Each structure stands twice: as structure tokens, then as C-alpha cells.
Amino acid sequence: MYIVENHFKDYIRELSLKIFLSKNIGLELKNIRRQLGLTQKDVAEFMNLRRETISRIENGSINPTFDYIKRFVIFIALVKIFRDISALEEMGVYLSPNVLRVSFNISIADLEKASELGMKTYQKHREKMIKKVRVWT
DSSP states (O other): OOOHHHHHHHHHHHHHHHHHTOSOHHHHHHHHHHHTTOOHHHHHHHHTSOHHHHHHHHTTSSOOOHHHHHHHHHHHHHHHHHHHHHHHHHTTOOOOTHHHHHHHTOOHHHHHHHHHHHHHHHHHHHHHHHHHHHHHO
16 A cells, blocks of 8 residues: 555655765755656756756755755655656546645645646656557567
């Protein structure tokens, strides 16, 4: 069974450790962002920063604050969970995204941004996988 709250907390813990144990935090943030198919602009909009600031953090010109990393990790986890929710919905399993807002005290605006990006990146990932399967067959 997919328990959103547990999955969310586990993923946040895993990402946080990965980032803080990294020798190059900026590069690690960049790799995590790219793994989900997000752009610097996507992250900047969620974080209420300029895209250039995200670029500087990722290339090591400036160091991210603890609050930045905390918010980044929550954002990434939300996007991933919305991707998972999109996949579950394709299988006929429905889950209210409102559970996340209530459980984790997330603003509606942040929830909507993460939901939109999660669904968008899920669709991109799904299309890539379909193309690969077609090549194999």
C-alpha cells in the first residue's frame, strides 16, 4: 500500500542525507533536479528566486542556506509524489493531493506548483519510456 505520509518523510530523509553528505552540494542539487526533469526555472519559481541564483548555487558560486536546502528537498519530494500519484491514477488508484497539504502544512500555492510540475515531468518521463519500448519491439 502506498502511504503518502511515510513515503514523503522517507524520501525527504533520503534526499537530505544525500545532499548533506555530498562533497559538492551544488552539483548534487543539480543532479537531483535533473533526475526529475525539472529546469532551473521550475526550481526558481517554486523557491521564489531568480533562475540565475539557482544557477549560481548549482555551479558552486554561492552556497545554499539550510532553509534553501530544506525547502528544495520538500519541493523535490512533492514533485516526485505527484509523479507517483499520476502513475497510480493510470492504474485506477486515486489519492487526494489535499492529504499532503494537511499532513505537511503546505500552502495551496506550493501544492499547486508541485502538482503541476509533478504531472508535467511524469508525462515527459512516460513519453520517453514509450519511445524506448517502441524501439525495442
